[in-house]
Amino acid sequence: MKSIQKWHFLTAFIFLTFGCQKDDICPPGTETTPLLVIEFYDAEDPTRLKAVPGLVVRATGKEENFLGPTTTNAVSIPLRTNENFTEYSFIINAGTETENEDVVTFSYSPTLDYLNRACGYKMDFLNIDVTTVNDGDTWITSDIILQENVENETEAHISFTH
Numbered sequence: 001m002k003s004i005q006k007w008h009f010l011t012a013f014i015f016l017t018f019g020c021q022k023d024d025i026c027p028p029g030t031e032t033t034p035l036l037v038i039e040f041y042d043a044e045d046p047t048r049l050k051a052v053p054g055l056v057v058r059a060t061g062k063e064e065n066f067l068g069p070t071t072t073n074a075v076s077i078p079l080r081t082n083e084n085f086t087e088y089s090f091i092i093n094a095g096t097e098t099e100n101e102d103v104v105t106f107s108y109s110p111t112l113d114y115l116n117r118a119c120g121y122k123m124d125f126l127n128i129d130v131t132t133v134n135d136g137d138t139w140i141t142s143d144i145i146l147q148e149n150v151e152n153e154t155e156a157h158i159s160f161t162h
Contacts, residue, residue: 026119033123034153035076036106043141043161049073052162056094060087060103069094076153081110081123092139092162102140103133108150125150130158 042050056068057075066088067075080086084107091101108125115122128150130143140160147157 030115030119031122031152033081034150036079036125036150036158037074037076037153037156038158038160039074039156041159041161046161050162052092054093054096056091058089058091060089074156079106079108079125079150084108084110090140100137100139102138104140105131107131128157
């Protein structure tokens with residue numbers, strides 16, 4: 001009987017020691033798929049941030065607004081991970097008589113970046129490019145790519161002047 005108890009104890013000890021794995025928990029603060037950060041600058045003084053009044057940001061083909069209406073000088077927006085482009089409508093003075101919409105396309109190369117077993121993957125967006133549809137009444141006067149690769153959200157990637 002004692003021999004059976006010893007084997008049960010030894011089996012349980014081995015199972016508990018070697019059969020269990022550490023919890024795979026992704027720690028807080030781990031990088032995730034970054035948002036595209038855009039800052040808005042004054043066209044007359046491109047070194048000065050300038051808020052956009054009544055800004056609405058909407059993904060083309062969608063009814064609901066992603067952002068706004070709000071007055072802000074910077075936005076962070078997601079890019080599509082299953083395509084190599086994302087298109088947004090940027091509307092200034094939304095809901096007023098002077099409302100103006102510009103359609104902007106962001107092109108890029110989505111690239112998976114393996115973090116670890118617990119956190120999995122994040123998506124980076126490389127070689128970003130910007131195209132604003134010129135409809136003859138654009139309020140975005142120019143765009144400048146500040147960082148070609150979107151790998152984090154710590155600094156702006158693109159600036160628009162208006």
